[in-house]
Amino acid sequence: MDIYFILGKLILIVIIFAISLLTAMYSTYGERKIAGFFQDRLGPDRAGPWGILQPLADGGKLFFKEEILPVNANMALFIAGPSLSMLTACMSTAIIPWGTYLDIFGTKFVLQVADVNIGLLYIFGVVSLGVYGVMIGGWASNNKYSLLGAVRAASQNISYELAMGLSVIALIMLNGSLSLAEISRNQGESLFGLSGLNWNIFYQPLGFLIFIVCAFAECNRTPFDLPECETELVGGYHTEYSSMKLGFYLFAEYINMFVSSAFMAVLYFGGYNYPGINFVEANLGHNAAVIIGLAALFAKILFFIFFFMWVRWTVPRFRYDQLMKLGWQILIPLAIFNILLTGVGIMLFDN
Amino acid sequence: MIDKVFYFLSFLAILAGLMVVFTKNPVHSVLYLILAFFAIAGHYILLNAQFLAVVHIIVYAGAIMVLFLFVIMFLNLNAETEPQKPIFYKFIGVILSGVLLTLFVGAFRKLDPIYSDLPQTDIGLIKNLGIVLFNEFTLPFEIISILLLAAMVGSILIAKKDKAVVE
Numbered sequence: 001m002d003i004y005f006i007l008g009k010l011i012l013i014v015i016i017f018a019i020s021l022l023t024a025m026y027s028t029y030g031e032r033k034i035a036g037f038f039q040d041r042l043g044p045d046r047a048g049p050w051g052i053l054q055p056l057a058d059g060g061k062l063f064f065k066e067e068i069l070p071v072n073a074n075m076a077l078f079i080a081g082p083s084l085s086m087l088t089a090c091m092s093t094a095i096i097p098w099g100t101y102l103d104i105f106g107t108k109f110v111l112q113v114a115d116v117n118i119g120l121l122y123i124f125g126v127v128s129l130g131v132y133g134v135m136i137g138g139w140a141s142n143n144k145y146s147l148l149g150a151v152r153a154a155s156q157n158i159s160y161e162l163a164m165g166l167s168v169i170a171l172i173m174l175n176g177s178l179s180l181a182e183i184s185r186n187q188g189e190s191l192f193g194l195s196g197l198n199w200n201i202f203y204q205p206l207g208f209l210i211f212i213v214c215a216f217a218e219c220n221r222t223p224f225d226l227p228e229c230e231t232e233l234v235g236g237y238h239t240e241y242s243s244m245k246l247g248f249y250l251f252a253e254y255i256n257m258f259v260s261s262a263f264m265a266v267l268y269f270g271g272y273n274y275p276g277i278n279f280v281e282a283n284l285g286h287n288a289a290v291i292i293g294l295a296a297l298f299a300k301i302l303f304f305i306f307f308f309m310w311v312r313w314t315v316p317r318f319r320y321d322q323l324m325k326l327g328w329q330i331l332i333p334l335a336i337f338n339i340l341l342t343g344v345g346i347m348l349f350d351n
Numbered sequence: 352m353i354d355k356v357f358y359f360l361s362f363l364a365i366l367a368g369l370m371v372v373f374t375k376n377p378v379h380s381v382l383y384l385i386l387a388f389f390a391i392a393g394h395y396i397l398l399n400a401q402f403l404a405v406v407h408i409i410v411y412a413g414a415i416m417v418l419f420l421f422v423i424m425f426l427n428l429n430a431e432t433e434p435q436k437p438i439f440y441k442f443i444g445v446i447l448s449g450v451l452l453t454l455f456v457g458a459f460r461k462l463d464p465i466y467s468d469l470p471q472t473d474i475g476l477i478k479n480l481g482i483v484l485f486n487e488f489t490l491p492f493e494i495i496s497i498l499l500l501a502a503m504v505g506s507i508l509i510a511k512k513d514k515a516v517v518e
Binding site for chain 1: 376378382385401402405406408409412413414417418420421424425476477478
């Protein structure tokens with residue numbers, strides 16, 4: 001363990017952290033702009049040119065608002081709730097492979113914080129912990145609506161985690177590895193004679209469909225945002241929250257969106273691979289190919305973030321029983337069927 | 352280095368375990384139990400058993416404890432509404448845990464410390480674990496899966512509403 005290795009990792013961690021926060025910050029702006037576009041209005045346009053300073057203004061406003069602690073709330077847990085939400089949201093970026101490695105003056109600089117060989121399971125560990133922030137916050141508020149929101153969040157997350165796990169099992173069968181670096185590398189092979197196009201989406205369309213529905217539910221996004229359903233539960237689990245603690249809950253949602261978009265891009269849409277990666281590497285050198293790959297990965301992530309917003313302003317909210325029915329009676333059997341299909345496919349074509 | 356991490360994790364696990372028993376609020380108890388699970392998962396990682404560690408987190412901290420918390424939140428237990436239990440129960444509790452403690456101390460005192468310096472093995476990695484499970488222990492593995500299936504069917508049967516009563 002030399003000092004440069006640790007230093008390099010530290011720099012990478014800081015950069016990734018900053019990028020995920022920045023992306024989440026500008027997602028709030030993007031969300032409002034897109035909502036404006038969908039509803040035929042302008043969206044925020046006062047702060048700075050085209051309103052691009054709006055997220056800073058929002059953040060400043062949240063910081064300076066009055067901090068309200070309900071009298072009957074459980075203080076320690078009331079504060080722990082949003083903190084936990086934020087923590088778990090930031091944890092999963094550690095294992096996303098942003099590229100293979102950069103060659104800086106003969107030293108390899110790997111663009112992934114930690115290549116753990118249980119990468120996919122690590123994601124599920126973090127995702128399953130994500131619900132605690134909401135549950136603890138909702139309970140500690142000592143408010144019936146908050147509690148109902150928290151309980152809804154818990155049952156929803158547990159239900160959709162199952163289908164998500166099952167949909168990813170088919171992917172693991174296909175790749176024979178749980179490591180995200182390995183999965184990304186496999187997708188860099190050629191398909192239809194074009195290098196870097198061996199994406200898992202071509203083999204797992206059904207699995208991807210299940211995964212994306214579950215990702216929506218895990219992020220508590222519309223049409224599955226029942227924990228904060230304002231028509232039934234006032235504000236859901238964050239009814240009692242104000243100031244930056246509310247800001248943390250809202251911000252954690254956007255970070256979660258960024259992270260799950262990144263996972264969708266890495267697991268199903270080739271990660272940092274793009275069509276013609278070998279051609280670029282042969283003609284422009286390794287570093288250029290890796291940097292274009294990074295840009296490609298970001299383009300995919302931004303597309304999925306846009307998709308999240310697109311769905312939010314298009315599809316109305318589900319009813320709670322419909323949500324449960326979709327999770328348990330449709331998605332889980334479908335995911336098991338997908339595993340079966342993948343098994344048969346591997347047996348037939350992969351001898 | 353490893354030694355220090357080990358002692359820290361053990362301290363955390365024992366402290367959290369004690370707090371589970373000694374806190375008055377059941378929600379706090381559950382949260383301390385989750386902390387204890389994390390400390391134990393840390394021990395697994397020290398043994399290079401990454402798969403076990405992460406499955407431990409997913410299953411216990413991520414699923415079972417969420418359900419515990421779920422139920423306890425709905426019960427809304429607190430110090431005022433807690434029914435007074437007779438002192439007799441406390442006696443039984445103390446005696447039983449004393450017996451358990453003696454059992455554990457006796458068992459571990461006789462333990463030969465051959466595993467104190469375990470070589471860094473890769474047996475806990477998911478690949479090796481899978482190979483062992485599907486070669487040497489195929490039959491027990493399959494039997495456990497049938498057991499789980501039976502448990503699942505049983506729980507659905509219990510949870511299902513009785514048709515005759517509904518009508």
